[in-house]
Amino acid sequence: MIKPLLKEFEAPFLTFTRDNRLPRTIAGKTRRVYDVLSTVYPLSTYCFHSRAHKIALEMSGIRNGMRVLEVATGSGEMFRRLVRANRHGATVGVDLSPNMASKTYRQMRAEYPGVDAHCQAVDARYLPFADGVYDAVVCCYLLELLSTPDIILTLEEIRRVLRPGGTLTLVNIGVNGPIFTKLYRAAAHVAPAFWGRSVDGRVNELVGACRLHIYGERHVRQSGYHSRILAARKG
């Protein structure tokens, strides 16, 4: 099933170059790195991601009472925003790193004891949910860590679990500023399992290839770090 799908998506309208293709997803290493960093990771979110998270929530159209999934919760800063906005709905978070998933769950539970919210250690490429069960999916800073075929697999999985008309809000690293771009490339070269590589510039194409229709786009800068937010809908 997946092989013909990948073949189809490796059609000429997607341009792979040496620079933009992570040869393979190094999930084992990524999982170990994020497991180790789970205690200090909130600092990085606070300094670089919180503004993008806030705007992503605004763009997502998430309303209280929905069924919401966050893919790649990290240490749970966005997840807690989602739970706060969706107290009467159901909110689920997944992350490859068991330490990240359990940290996110514990902290959320301490802050919001009675809400319908759960976290699991799950690989985003194979989501353990039935078709069409979510109204909205949010995914921040994950695609950089996946190879191009795995980005397509993951976006296809997200599309599968969304109901028709459901929304995907994606946040990725933006490569706008030349200094930031240089620093990011250097960091990614040294620690690819943590930083991945930029997918900016190809994300719209990949999202479109997975039949998700983009209806909103914003650039955000925080402490010199650039993010790009995309809002898309399953037709």
Ligand SMILES: C[S@@+](CC[C@H](N)C(=O)[O-])C[C@H]1O[C@@H](n2cnc3c(N)ncnc32)[C@H](O)[C@@H]1O
């Ligand atoms: C850069 S962090 C972003 C965390 C959070 N979304 C945020 O906005 O701060 C990337 C996260 O993706 C998770 N991750 C990496 N590969 C994954 C995969 N295949 N499936 C699920 N999560 C993954 C990592 O464990 C890590 O927590």
